[in-house]
Amino acid sequence: MSAKARARRTNFLLDVTLFVICILLLTPLILLIANGFKTPQEMLVWPPTLFPKDPTLENFHKVFTETPLLQWMLNSFLFALLSTVAIVATSALAGYIVGKFPFRAINIIFILFLATAIIPFEVYMIPLYFQVKALGLLNSVGGLLVGYLVMSFGIFLIRQNVIASIPDELLEAARIDGAGELWIFWYVVLPLLRGPLAALAVLAFFQAWTAFAWPIIVMTRKKSFTIEVGLANFQSAYTVDLSLLSAASAAVMVPSVLAFVLLRRNFVEGIAASGMKE
Amino acid sequence: MTKSTRSRALKTAVGLLLAGTVTANAQDVVIWGGFPELTGYYERVAESLSGKYPDLNVIVEPIGLRDHEKRVALGLSSGLDDATILELIGSTANRYIVNDLIQPAPKGVSTFVNDDSNFEAFFQETAKVNGKVYGVPVFRGQGALFYNTDMLAAAGLEGPPTTMDEYDEYAAKLTQRDADGNPTVSGWSLRLSGGGGGIAEKFWINLHQYGGTLLEKDGDNYRAGYANEHGLAALKQYVDAVSGVKTVTVEMPADAAAFQREQTAMFIRESWVIGDTAKKAPDLNYKTAVLPRGSIALPVNLYVSGGSDEAQAAAWDFAIAANEPEHLIWMLDNVGWLPNRSGVDYSGVVAAKPQFGAFVDLPEDYVFFTLPSIEPINEILTRFAAHLVDAYADESLVGNDSAMLEVLKASAEETNKILNRAGILAN
Amino acid sequence: MLRRKQFWFAIMAILPTFAIFGWVRLFPIIETLRLSMHEWNLLSKNKPFVGFQNFIELFSDNQFMDALTNTAVIAFGAMAVTIPMSMVLAAIIYHRTRSRFSGFYETAVFIPHVVSLVPAAMAWKWIFDAKLGPLNAIIMGLGGDALPWLFDPVLSVICIIFLVSWQTLGYGVLIYLVGFRNLPxxxxxxxxxxxxxxxxxxxxxSVPLLKPITLYVSVVTLISGFNVYAQAYVLASDTQGAPGRQVRVLVLDMLENSFQNFRVGYAAAEAVILLSIVLLLTMIQFGLLRGKGGR
Known part of the structure; x- marks a missing residue:
């Protein structure tokens, strides 16, 4: 067998493996989407049917007419977008600094950044809530944003990528050429970080998109809900309207997948940019 | 960028930041509820007030119960901007009242609540603290037995069980088993796992039938009341069912869903199951029955806080209008929660949906109990539940009364420790 | 001189971010942790100082110890599953970058990370179901005995590891893919x-060159592992008549203590212990994965 044929066979086997893994990972979601098309009676069937016997669009109809689902998605989108911009901007610069400027003060700041990630936001959000309230920012995207301006893991992610893929020599060479520190960051470092920054954008966007504990206390009006808070509305005191909830979640998956596919293109293209460095 | 485009960009940015901001209006009344299924009811009440208050804008904002309780805590402790009607279980509201975060109801409201022809003493008491009225009673959660009539007929049983011994007898006869003797349909579905507090609450309901109580009141203080023959009888029933005669197992499907799927013959639950079953299993043949001695009742009241005096007055009017018989009948019929007001004629609803009978037509001597308004109530229930979950599945306890009593004693000691820490332990 | 200039540049550049951190993270966290030495019920105006009493009580609290053990097992379990799996999966996907399916692979692996848990949990309950679930069907097909996945104290913890890994795998793969693409x-x-x-x-x-990325993924999965709670909550809730054993985890215990038991100081003491343990573990991770470029 020629090397080429062998490579092709290996690739085929790898594709099959990946397909199987992806299908396994997607099974719970396939069931979720199927549930969106079920009647309340069929919802009760146990074990659940993977394909609805008597598919109905009733749930989707109800979700879109009885709840402001599109408004919620729009609120979430705006919040996620602004949060992403803030997080990418702060993380890019701070991540580069903590990665390439190993001064003691900077290291201490980095440890502080990381330590704040250990305590879950739900546990310490009350003092922040009182601040947002005092600023009159309840029920506004600005108030939501206060909790999502920075991300420890974002700074950490950029730091690790700076360490892994930006050689010190490159920075030294630029300094010897007389370049200013800001110039180096903007024209040398940033282009090399396109891939990691795009990945960070994905993570930041979805962190805000799926946020729950903070939006639920800051946004108390149905009109200003984010999507995840809106979804919680399908739970009554003791039961969950699972068919409606599933339909709504399935509908929400559409923009999620779209957003991921769009952002993903950016970090695939990141290869071209980072390829320049050798 | 030119100056004008920059300022336009700035304006757009500010506009975006404020998107979704809601401005308060003098005639806004917000309703914060923990029962999203009641939205339609509140909207009806609001509509009926539009003649008296043409500018009144009622905004109904329900959310799941846990999240509701959290937002009330934050909202009340930092002050509410709008006049807000808070839907709260009496024991929960008590915390805010003793901390001066909810003000007493105005005179007219208090007269309405204190009128014996409107509410029975039990419900009046839950809306009061130290004799002062703070809220208006609306509805309650209450339990009854649900049983599958086809299964009872197949087992040759007539009518529902009426004593706790009969419950055991029925459970044994109703259990369906496979060839190896493992149960496939439970005779009586019990709460054996899941989130903490509920397990202990369900245990309390059974304990109540034996004449016992989880917490004994003594003046203003409490002590654990279950490490005795009543507690033993209730625990024995559970242990026997799960680990002895095995009429139910921990792994079996449980609760309303199992009943609707015909995987259990009987279970005790609140009245919302009736509406839920009509939707999910309309062909199920079942009836309800009152419990042997009495039931838990968790009364929910409406309280008002925040906003201008004018808006507050409208909010209190709303709370009274919510008690109009026509709205209450609508609630029972369409939502399935039980209204608290006396003297309302529900016979139309009961005739159409006879299952409501066991919730509204009660024997004279039916005894209600409710969760006491004490701060550590949830902690007591959760920690007791942890002991119960282990005991239910412990086969070595079957037939060993003294060992079961030890379990109860150890747990009661823990309960008393919690009460003591909160400074409310009776000696 | 040059070093001095660099130092001041670094300080000035990091200052804005640090200021925001101070406002939205450090201040509220310190406000909260301060309460660990106090007693507060969320509403009352007085917060009496109680010294180390909360901490002393914690160490004789079975529920807390139980939560601590469960959480640690879940965090390490999820880390042990996520790191090797996401690295290998990312390597294969990277190898097949030119395949026309690469977009599908990446999306399929990532989407579980962003789906709401409550509706997805129903599928997981079915997978773990003792009688009718596919997991037990496979085990029985292999000649084993059906297991009560959601009810056994040990197995129910494993279920949570499954669920957490399902969600974090996509995160790990995404990070590793970027790492692979940036390798020289x-x-x-x-x-x-x-x-x-x-x-x-x-x-x-690849493995040695990706050390900084592995450090990142391991720290992040460990920290988020110690923060699990929604997963434990949904698997125990009784939607669809299929309850499960409530696996107590730290954050669940903290939130219950502050919002339902109204013991904010006690919950804050738990947070202090969580912070100390995880900070120590993170330091160890940094030490272990140090090396060339592995700062």
């Missing part, structure tokens, strides 16, 4: 000329 290609071309095959170059070149 020239090194691999040289290795290929020397006759190294794909597997060898993965093991001897």
């Amino acid at each position: 290609k020239s090194v691999f071309e040289a290795a290929q000329l020397d006759g190294a095959n794909g597997f060898q170059s993965f093991l001897y070149m």
Whole structure:
């Protein structure tokens, strides 16, 4: 067998493996989407049917007419977008600094950044809530944003990528050429970080998109809900309207997948940019 | 960028930041509820007030119960901007009242609540603290037995069980088993796992039938009341069912869903199951029955806080209008929660949906109990539940009364420790 | 002189971010942790100082100890599953970058990370179901006995590890993919000329070169592992008549203590212990994965 044929066979086997893994990972979601098309009676069937016997669009109809689902998605989108911009901007610069400027003060700041990630936001959000309230920012995207301006893991992610893929020599060479520190960051470092920054954008966007504990206390009006808070509305005191909830979640998956596919293109293209460095 | 485009960009940015901001209006009344299924009811009440208050804008904002309780805590402790009607279980509201975060109801409201022809003493008491009225009673959660009539007929049983011994007898006869003797349909579905507090609450309901109580009141203080023959009888029933005669197992499907799927013959639950079953299993043949001695009742009241005096007055009017018989009948019929007001004629609803009978037509001597308004109530229930979950599945306890009593004693000691820490332990 | 200039640049550049951190993270966290020495019920105006009493009580609290053990097992379990799996999966997907399905692979692996848990949990309850679930069907097909996954104290913890790993796998793969794409290609071309095959170059070149990324993924999965709670909550809730054993985890215990038991100081003491333990573990991770570029 020629090397080429062998490579092709290996690739085929790898594709099959990946397909199987992806299908396994997607099974719970396939069931979720199927549930969106079920009647309340069929919802009760146990074990659940993977394909609805008597598919109905009733749930989707109800979700879109009885709840402001599109408004919620729009609120979430705006919040996620602004949060992403803030997080990418702060993380890019701070991540580069903590990665390439190993001064003691900077290291201490980095440890502080990381330590704040250990305590879950739900546990310490009350003092922040009182601040947002005092600023009159309840029920506004600005108030939501206060909790999502920075991300420890974002700074950490950029730091690790700076360490892994930006050689010190490159920075030294630029300094010897007389370049200013800001110039180096903007024209040398940033282009090399396109891939990691795009990945960070994905993570930041979805962190805000799926946020729950903070939006639920800051946004108390149905009109200003984010999507995840809106979804919680399908739970009554003791039961969950699972068919409606599933339909709504399935509908929400559409923009999620779209957003991921769009952002993903950016970090695939990141290869071209980072390829320049050798 | 030119100056004008920059300022336009700035304006757009500010506009975006404020998107979704809601401005308060003098005639806004917000309703914060923990029962999203009641939205339609509140909207009806609001509509009926539009003649008296043409500018009144009622905004109904329900959310799941846990999240509701959290937002009330934050909202009340930092002050509410709008006049807000808070839907709260009496024991929960008590915390805010003793901390001066909810003000007493105005005179007219208090007269309405204190009128014996409107509410029975039990419900009046839950809306009061130290004799002062703070809220208006609306509805309650209450339990009854649900049983599958086809299964009872197949087992040759007539009518529902009426004593706790009969419950055991029925459970044994109703259990369906496979060839190896493992149960496939439970005779009586019990709460054996899941989130903490509920397990202990369900245990309390059974304990109540034996004449016992989880917490004994003594003046203003409490002590654990279950490490005795009543507690033993209730625990024995559970242990026997799960680990002895095995009429139910921990792994079996449980609760309303199992009943609707015909995987259990009987279970005790609140009245919302009736509406839920009509939707999910309309062909199920079942009836309800009152419990042997009495039931838990968790009364929910409406309280008002925040906003201008004018808006507050409208909010209190709303709370009274919510008690109009026509709205209450609508609630029972369409939502399935039980209204608290006396003297309302529900016979139309009961005739159409006879299952409501066991919730509204009660024997004279039916005894209600409710969760006491004490701060550590949830902690007591959760920690007791942890002991119960282990005991239910412990086969070595079957037939060993003294060992079961030890379990109860150890747990009661823990309960008393919690009460003591909160400074409310009776000696 | 040059170093001095660099130092001041670094300080000035990090200052704005640090200021925001101070406002939205450090201040509220310190406000909260301060309460660990006090008693507060969320509403009352007085917060009496109680010294170390909360901490002393914690160490004799079975529920807390139980939560601590469960959480640690879940965090390490999820880390042990996520790191190798996401690295290998990312390597294969990276290898197949030119495949027309690469977009599908990446999306399929990532989407579980962003789906709401409550509706997805129903599928997981079915998978773990003792009588009718596919997991037990497979075990029985292999000749084993059906297991009560959601009810056994040990198995129910494993269920949570499953669920957490399902969600974090996509996160890990995404990070590793970026890492792979940023690796210098020239090194691999040289290795290929020397006759190294794909597997060898993965093991001897990619794995060491990706050390900083592995450090990142391991720290992040460990910290988020210690923060699990929604997963434990949904698997125990009784939607669809299929309850499960409530696995107590730290955050669940903290939130219950502050919002339902109204013991904010006690919950804050738990947070202090969580912070100390995880900070120590993170330091150890940094120490272990140090090395060339592994700061």
